[in-house]
Amino acid sequence: MRKIINKLLSYSVYRKTLLAYSVSILIITVLILICTYKVFTNNLKNYSTETSKQLLNQLVSGVENLKTDVDNVMTVIAGDSKALRFYQNKNDNKQDDYYLFLRLTDIKSYYSYIEDIAAINFNNSVCVQALGSNNENGDIDFASSMINKQKYIVPRTIKISKESKNVVSFLQYLPYYNAAIVIDVNADLFQYSINKNGREERNVYIIDSNGNAVTGNTKDIIQNNPLSDYFYSIITLKNKTEGCFVYDDKAKRQMVFFSKSAEFSWWFIDVQDYSYFNKAFQDISYPFIGISAFFILICILISALFNKKIKKPLVQLVNKIRNAADAEELSDMDELRYLDIAIARGKQERYAHQNYIRTQFLRCLLLGQQMPVMIPDHELRQIRGEYSANHFCVLLIKIQNLLPLNEAEQEEEFKIYRYTICNLADEIFEKSFHCKSVDIGNDLVGLLFMLDKKDISEDYMLSFKQLKQFAEEMIRITVSGSLGLIVDSQKDVSISCQKAKQYLEMNQLIGREELIDSNNQVTANYHEKNKKLVESILEYTNSNYKNPDLSLKSVSQVFGLSTTYVGKIFKSIQGESYSNYVMNYRLEKTKVALLETTKTINDIAIEFGFTNSAYYATLFKNAYGMTPTVFRNSAGIRMNL
Template sequence: MLAKFRQIKTSYFKLLLLACLGFFLVSLTLLFIPLYISFQNSIVKSVSSHSLKTLSQTSYSVEFMQESANTVAEQLFFNSTINQLLYALDYNDIDTIISLNTLNSYVKSTLFIESVYIYSSKTGNVSFSSKTNGSGFEHIDDFYDSDYLKTLKANESSRFIPFPRITSNDKLVYSFLLPSSRSSDLMFSNSIMINISAKWLENTYKSIGNQQDDMILIIDSNGVVVNQNAYAPVLADLKEDPMIVRILNERVNEGYFLSSMDGEKQLVTYTSSPETGWSFVLLTPYSTILGSFANLKTIIFAIYFSIMICGIPICLIVTKRLYVPYSVIQNKLVDLEVRYKSNHMVEKQNKLHALLVFPSPFSESQVLQLKAANQFKVRFDQPYSMLLLQIDRFADFCDQYPIRDRALITYCIQNISEEIIGKVVGAESVQIDRNGVCMLFNQTSELQTRLTPLVKEIQQTVRKDLKLSVSVCVAESGHTIADASQIYQTARESILNKFFKGPGCIVYASDETAKKRAGHSEYQPARQKQLTDLIMVGKFEAAKKLLSEMIENLKDAHYDYFSQIILTITLELNNTIQLLEKANELTLPFQFNTFIAKINNMGSVEELLNLFFRLFDEMDAQLELKKKSKNEKLVQEIIGIIQRDYRDVNLSLESIADLVHLSSSHLRRLFKKETGSSIADYISRTRMEQATHLLLSTSLSIANISEQVGYVNSTYFFTLFKKAHGITPAEFRSKYATT
């Protein structure tokens, strides 16, 4: 018997030894294979990381090019001298030379700008300044850059999105188009096009320091090549190329992968620029990467065989101590237990989610069975209630944390809520949507008196531990399982009213339901018309006050009705802004879709009002700037008239008002405001200056000089001259002509 036992023992030992050796060798192999792959991937990752830095620098250069072009275009657009090229009906030789010289100075002072084209829809002319072709202006049909007209047609709706093109002299440039507003009777709108030399961008990314075999490929969002490279010709359409298709379909902005090109394996590293919509691709031959990995591969294999040789005696020693695999059996049991608990939690969360989202997914008997199996801590055959918790300013929350961290934080909110409510009664929680956690619990007399303090404690704990603000909706009570879905839907609608209460509030669904049933104050279109009229006449402070009153009257309304009214106000505001832009020939800082998106991200009434107020302030500043520019131009025109016609005895405020088509009273106020002097004083001062010049530089009689400067009555001229200089004209000539 003993011999048999020893035989079994020896056989088991041999089997265990073989198993241990096999386990060791397999484990060692499985360990070194990932290690080998890891080292290989680390080198690839290191190379791709360096490539990403290179591409990021190239992307930054493109974004810098775009921002710089945008800045230059805005400077050109708001430059009163260059602006004449856009809006003048005809060209004055001196003004045109000054404008073109100013434009030329912009082009010459900026290294990367190849040329600037300014198209005036009123004249049909293109004013240009080019480092290659000089400056001047031509009619658009005769313009030397024949591709310009086609480009203007194709990209008229674009606003400072770079698009590559080949000019008539076979140069690759990146063009930026700044269109202005236009009337319906014009074929094209006024526009400024800035052309940036592609050679500048090529020199930029070549100077960053790539490997000799590396190749940079730049494509736009449509898969069109926009730079000179060896992979494909410039402006070639690669949207069918498998490598480009993969890059364009990736959801992340940067990454890398391996691909084949002409039978050779390549490391493809890419990044994208949201600003321009371009993707930057760097191709590195895989053979170059493996060359740096050869020595490291030899070291890894040497270590592998050394450990294998040393591991055999170690396996013999370990096997002697492992006659019975209790630890293995125990580990398997623990692993099974962990899996069971994990599956149990996931199953319970799925059932809770289905219970709330879908009407009556379980019968009462099924729920009682789940309760009996200790899966639910809540009884649905007894009165129960619900809390719906939502993270405030969810858009900022998503920007601050990646998706994995967001899931972990939501799980922490569940645990905090269950722990605090669990002080009084058993509770269940489930993450119901991206920013919502739902709590279910049975009602007790103690909970009814302590529920609000417990909710505040949850909010304070979340704020302290997670640095987050949460709003909570206390839902209405339920009595059967069929009520759960309806209670949840009502809570979702009610918590939207946190918009009026602000972040970190407590909303009671019963109050919001009563408010919705009671109705709301009617929207008054007349006040909307009054708001539009105030904006049209530039009374923005009054418009702010009126808008505040309109929104204040809607605070007692339900959120759905409030959001409809805000949309109506925004639509009317959009129409008003379009009228202002057309009337004043400018572009105001407003995009309807972007503004609506901002409204949807607002968390309170105060934030919403501030959004509208900032828009009003920006509109006021733009309109004031336009008005000031217009007034300055008008004053310069009046001064030019006086300098030209001072000899005319009939020159007066009224005659000048007729020339500029303004009323004399309005012209008097405007000139006084802008210059600090009246028109009559300015005419008199101009005539006196000309009189002193004639007295000192000519031998004309004083009576003749009086006539030449616009005074028929020489006595009146004597009086005015003495009043201005303190001496008579004869004394002035005698005193200063000799000196």
């Protein structure tokens, strides 16, 4: 087993593929496990969050039910016919007071959460309490204050048997009798239900709409502690209109749950530290880690088995390449380098083969010969499709060396010339035409034009002139050319090539300055046509030179030709660009105006198409070595002399 492992690992290609597959599978597995763990923990967190929200909502619902009970008690007291006499008394009636005292005591004993019940008659300033006479004036003052502030539910602290108790006071005002009923409920009851759910280790805070603590438990916890401000700032910051929301405080690493009671306008708040969630996560982490480790081992095993299957063909491939490679060139065990070299050679050979096939196809297409090599039909169809068009035309380029060479030197030199001309022709002509050059042999290079219309733009003459100029300047040779007939079919391309070849062999008008067009167009006619075009442009320019918008673009639009074409033709005939001609013509005309008129320099500049006098003066000085003012003054002096 050890020998087998050592043999397998002796191949670097096997080691690297094993490592690559192992790492890839390991990364994918870990990512899947991380995503699964993330989803699981998020679900756990969401479940805990929803549970806390439900508990708070249950507490709020219980508190609102408590208010309903208190309202019912007040209704019972206010509806008692004998108790009504207490509210109607203008003076104190001890008998009515005593009856009401018994009634209130009976009701208080029935509801364990009620700390005290007080009935107040503001007409005679009498207060009857279920606990007996405790602080009558205090209750009357408190009730008056609640009525004035229109607050009917207020947390406060009262003393019962000299013991302070936190209560929530509910007030019902009877305006018809000018009387009131006050019921004090134990404040700690409002958070009692959540403690009954096994959550004693956590605190529920209750604050009113102003951020003040409501229950004694809340007061004890946040005493000398800015928690109340903290909770109130969150409520203000979030500006929450809904009755329940969760605030995730990442800075303090805790979740804060808020639930609002619509009846009381109080906020019930529960806080969960992140440690609560971490404990739950830890409970699931250990089994999850075990499952993850198991899956990772399975993945590594699968990777090893997979590599074992691909090991044999890899080793066979490496051995074949080793046998074909030069032993001195490569190291004995560097089979990865063998593979890289083999792949690079394969790509190079494939490219060379495809280039050779295309070159042979074009050459045979122009010469009307059969392909010298057999290629599959699908490759031949693909190549034919690459060179398909509606019409075709062949331009033959003949190379003429300016230096005398012997036969051996000439063959080698012309091979280089043909290669260079092919590259130049492709680069120059492909800017304006869909075409491809091919080395035909000897002193000829063919250029196949693939046309959409049965017409070829005369721009090819400008391109040929550029090719001729490059050839003379770069490789010191001269070229001549002949354009064959335009044919309609790919199989007739050889006819176009043969016609171009005939004109070259006839040597009519062919030479260092001419280009034959077998479609009955020659360079002389081309130049004559261009000369007439330039004459028309000059006539138009001389008539409109004062127009400030006169430019090569505007002239091209007038004659319906492209700006590039007109610019090239004009410069080839006149020897200068169109813009220079217009500028010089205008300057010559302004010289006459300077001498024969008294117009200002600015008026002359604007009249003759210059944008402003400063620009005109700069151009004038560059052309004649002096400003228009100096020119006018010097001319005046000479005339006086």
